[in-house]
Amino acid sequence: MPESPAAPSVPTPTELSVEDAKLVILARGARGRVGAVEGAAVRDQDGRTYAAASVSLPSLAITALQLAVASAAAAGASRLEAAVVVTEASTLDTAGHAAVRDLATDAPIHLAAPDGTILGTVVE
Known part of the structure; x- marks a missing residue:
């Protein structure tokens, strides 16, 4: 069985723009609802x-980031400017990252704790 790729490393937290801070609020809301x-x-x-939000059903499992990207693509988005994941995990999931x-080779992906604290940002 092939090994799954390593999760992207999450560098030191960065200060967010106002637009990216709004993404944190939206992600926290989706998770909390x-x-x-x-x-x-x-x-x-x-x-x-x-x-x-992440979905875990007997016949379907999808990460929150995959579903947010899928929603954007289904609405006609051709490029992403930024992404945020709110989770208790300390790493970004590889499926969401991919x-x-x-849709974006250089968009920042911010990883945040459930309280909204930014843990780090992946840019590669």
């Missing part, structure tokens, strides 16, 4: 935002 393990939000090239990179 349904009591999900994680919440995520993304902003597309037009400034539109998409928020989602989904963001499908």
Whole structure:
């Protein structure tokens, strides 16, 4: 069985722009509304935002970041400017990271704790 790729490392926290801070609020709200393990939000090239929570059903499991990216793509987004994941994990999941990179090779992906504290930002 092939090994899964290593999770992207999360560097030291950075100060967020006002627009990225709004993504944290949206991601926290998506997570809190349904009591999900994680919440995520993304902003597309037009400034539109998409928020989602992780889904874990017997027939479907999708990370919050994958679902937020899928919602953006389904709405016609061709590029992402930024993403946020709110989670108790200390690393960014590889599936969510890959989904963001499908629409943006350089958009920052901020990892935040459930209280909104920024843990770090992945830019690669």
